[in-house]
Amino acid sequence: MRLVLLGCGVVGSSLVWLLRRDADLLARRLGEPLDLAAIVVRDPTRPRDPWVPMELLSDDIVGAITREDVDVVVEVMGSPTVALVALERALQAGKSVVTANKDVLADHLGVLEHLAEVASVDLLFEAAVAGGVPLIRALRTSLVGERLWSLQGIVNGTSNFVLTRMTEAGDDLESALEEARSRGFAEADPSRDLDGRDAAAKAAILASLAFERSVRATHVYTEGVTNVTPADIRFARSIGRVVKLVATARRVDEVDGEALSVEVFPAMVPQSHPLASVRDAANAILVEGHAVGELVFIGPGAGGLPTAAAVLADILEAAQNRRSGRRSLVVRRDEPRMLSPASIVGRFGISLLVRDAAGVLARVAEVFGDQGVSIAQVEQLGAGDGLAHLMLVTHEATRSSMDAVVNALAKIADVVGAIQRYRML
Numbered sequence: 001m002r003l004v005l006l007g008c009g010v011v012g013s014s015l016v017w018l019l020r021r022d023a024d025l026l027a028r029r030l031g032e033p034l035d036l037a038a039i040v041v042r043d044p045t046r047p048r049d050p051w052v053p054m055e056l057l058s059d060d061i062v063g064a065i066t067r068e069d070v071d072v073v074v075e076v077m078g079s080p081t082v083a084l085v086a087l088e089r090a091l092q093a094g095k096s097v098v099t100a101n102k103d104v105l106a107d108h109l110g111v112l113e114h115l116a117e118v119a120s121v122d123l124l125f126e127a128a129v130a131g132g133v134p135l136i137r138a139l140r141t142s143l144v145g146e147r148l149w150s151l152q153g154i155v156n157g158t159s160n161f162v163l164t165r166m167t168e169a170g171d172d173l174e175s176a177l178e179e180a181r182s183r184g185f186a187e188a189d190p191s192r193d194l195d196g197r198d199a200a201a202k203a204a205i206l207a208s209l210a211f212e213r214s215v216r217a218t219h220v221y222t223e224g225v226t227n228v229t230p231a232d233i234r235f236a237r238s239i240g241r242v243v244k245l246v247a248t249a250r251r252v253d254e255v256d257g258e259a260l261s262v263e264v265f266p267a268m269v270p271q272s273h274p275l276a277s278v279r280d281a282a283n284a285i286l287v288e289g290h291a292v293g294e295l296v297f298i299g300p301g302a303g304g305l306p307t308a309a310a311v312l313a314d315i316l317e318a319a320q321n322r323r324s325g326r327r328s329l330v331v332r333r334d335e336p337r338m339l340s341p342a343s344i345v346g347r348f349g350i351s352l353l354v355r356d357a358a359g360v361l362a363r364v365a366e367v368f369g370d371q372g373v374s375i376a377q378v379e380q381l382g383a384g385d386g387l388a389h390l391m392l393v394t395h396e397a398t399r400s401s402m403d404a405v406v407n408a409l410a411k412i413a414d415v416v417g418a419i420q421r422y423r424m425l
Contacts, residue, residue, distance in 0.1 A: 007077035014304035106201035132306025153285030195224035
């Protein structure tokens with residue numbers, strides 16, 4: 001069974017290492033060897049890890065994926081634009097495809113599944129969400145006969161590491177981010193992790209699998225953690241909570257039919273909640289179904305070897321299917337109907353910096369009253385230099401009314417800087 005590997009960064013190099021180290025074991029499990037036919041990279045002359053066979057490096061992506069002797073194309077490049085074209089070309093050429101590209105899948109899963117169906121080959125993507133946690137396979141196979149109601153979890157290791165450092169070491173966000181970079185948990189540009197876009201892409205994939213709908217990243221309501229402050233972290237601790245970036249997807253049966261809610265948001269999570277104890281770069285997902293009740297999946301959400309292990313599991317599945325002339329089950333997906341913001345109800349926390357002057361708190365409170373939002377708690381978290389840091393916690397309110405509150409607060413002259421919104425999970 002011959003493979004083409006597209007990309008040889010951290011994950012690709014780790015996969016090559018596993019293929020070489022466990023060659024005999026993999027051949028026994030599959031019934032024949034797994035051979036690398038080519039490794040496609042941008043620059044074949046750049047130095048690589050010592051176990052990467054330089055003679056297999058090439059920059060000819062089309063030539064590699066259309067080779068007649070290649071059975072499986074493995075994509076771990078990262079670039080969504082290039083990856084999408086490569087995956088489409090590979091499927092059209094009748095190759096089984098394994099990918100870890102969450103951004104491509106979040107927007108084009110339905111198109112790629114259709115191409116795979118037409119060619120009667122596999123499209124597998126265990127490593128696209130939660131790294132080494134076997135969540136995708138569970139949703140595709142073990143739980144395919146179950147009616148799932150909701151998923152809730154931590155699916156971005158970078159933001160979770162940063163929030164863990166802020167909680168346990170008292171770091172500010174920038175210091176925690178530098179620590180994450182130094183330990184390999186953050187990219188040079190971590191904006192997609194901190195603003196929630198990475199988690200939104202993963203939430204879209206999980207919702208598509210769990211609810212048989214073509215959920216895309218544009219369907220996911222997304223807020224990030226770029227404005228979380230140490231004072232917010234301390235306030236959460238004082239009320240028995242911790243701050244986490246949470247992804248949720250749920251199915252709601254309404255009078256006029258079923259609707260979905262898929263969101264990513266910073267939440268103040270009770271310390272008794274299973275997600276509260278998920279530390280550093282780990283991922284954890286709670287899945288709730290009609291028959292199975294609640295299941296928890298937890299493990300490494302990133303890293304070369306855990307992600308490569310997930311990719312390798314997909315390679316073996318694709319290779320076994322190819323040997324036996326079958327393909328893995330793919331469920332038909334319809335377009336989703338998304339729950340309206342007015343239908344999403346919860347308790348919220350609003351963190352903002354204001355000028356420390358008479359009448360400011362009254363003007364802030366008036367904004368909440370104008371939108372019909374009842375305030376349950378107000379705390380002044382301190383600031384100095386003529387400023388006050390406020391945290392306002394609401395009773396239950398709709399997301400749309402809270403959108404209006406945040407927009408109105410931003411227009412108050414005495415509100416300084418960004419406003420951070422939390423869900424009280």
